[in-house]
Amino acid sequence: MEHHLKVFLEVVEKKSFSRAAEVLYMSQPAVSQYIAALEKEFGVRLLERSNKFVQVNRAGKIVYQYAKDILRNYDQMKLLVSDIKNSPSGQLKIGASYTIGEYLLPKILAKLQIEFPKIIPAVSIGNTEEIGKKLIHHEIDIGLIEGHFTHPQILSEKFSIDKMYIIKGGRQSLEREVILSREELENETWIIREQGSGTREVLEVFFRKNHIHPKRVIILGSTQTIKEGVESGLGISMLSELTLDKELQLHTIHKLEVEGTPIQRDFFIIKNHQEFHPKALQTFETLVKSNRLE
Incomplete structure (x- = not known):
């Protein structure tokens, strides 16, 4: 039954008997036999076939969802039993x-x-x-x-734990090592991560807590891209100290003195x-x- 389910999953995902046969290193008639045996076992048709496509029907969708869990649990069972002696x-x-x-x-x-x-x-x-x-x-x-x-x-x-700092590029205009005001922070361009990012979550909490409403925000999808933007003078940001070793040593990025930072997460x-x-x-x-x- 395990192999029958594997064949069925492959046919559903590839939407083709021939493509599934290639992946499984089987002949197409052998794949068809496995599917026919599975349908006989359940007493219902699982796939709708035509010359152009193979499409899973309502019963097939149920078998597909459970088959994935069954095979995953079977693999995990074998792994855990093997763990006992290895x-x-x-x-x-x-x-x-x-x-x-x-x-x-x-x-x-x-x-x-x-x-x-x-x-x-x-x-x-x-x-x-x-x-x-x-x-x-x-x-x-x-x-x-x-x-x-x-x-x-x-x-x-x-x-x-991690520490988060507000950072600027080495050649930006904010050269004073003083505590920046809320107004100064609001007037800066902020380079931030996308929604769903842990770094973005920390920064949004900082904004809310300090009643900061940035006038200009740029969203970039990776820490490395944000660092490059800060280095080039595009704006300021908040990043983990863990990500800044090289840039701090080269003095291409500096930490800003801001009340309430660094933030621990x-x-x-x-x-x-x-x-x-x-x-x-x-x-x-x-x-x-x-x-x-x-």
Whole structure:
């Protein structure tokens, strides 16, 4: 039954018997036989066929949704049983928000490779909201995020802290190392991250708390792009100290003295609640917690 479901999923996703056969290294008649056997098992047609397309019907949609969960649980079962007798191994799908993924995670992965070479990481980078959604949909096994993501399915645990600073380019007009007023901050061009970003969340809280309403805002989709914009004099921003080592050493970016900063925020590990977690995931989680920033 396991293989029948795999064949069915492939036909639905490829919308073609022939394309599914290519991916599965099977003949097209063999694929058709597997689908026919599955339909006989359920006593109902699952796919609507024509010369031009294969389309899943209402019954097929139900089987498709449950088949994905069945196969995922079956794979997890095999992995957990294997874990009992073996050292941590196998693929581990890790999701990380941008600041963590680009500036902290590489160091952790380097240590993981040295200490546990049988664990093969596959990394997805996105903003906090994107990583949370990937975890809910089982596209990743564990997430590392810099903002808050709440969902009944998700277990969240703080693993480190970060400090956020308002920054400017080295050649900008704001050269005074004094506490800037609310009016001065409002008159600056702010370069900020997109909605759903943990960095954006912290900045919006800062704006609300200090009653700051920037007159001009530019939205950019990555930390690196924001740093380049700040360096070029496009505007000011708020970023993690973790992202600024090189620029601060080269004096291309400076921290601004602003009341209420630096702002401390938490980094979180998120994982699916009430699920069995394989040894590889537990090993990685322990390694992450040992690399605290405090």
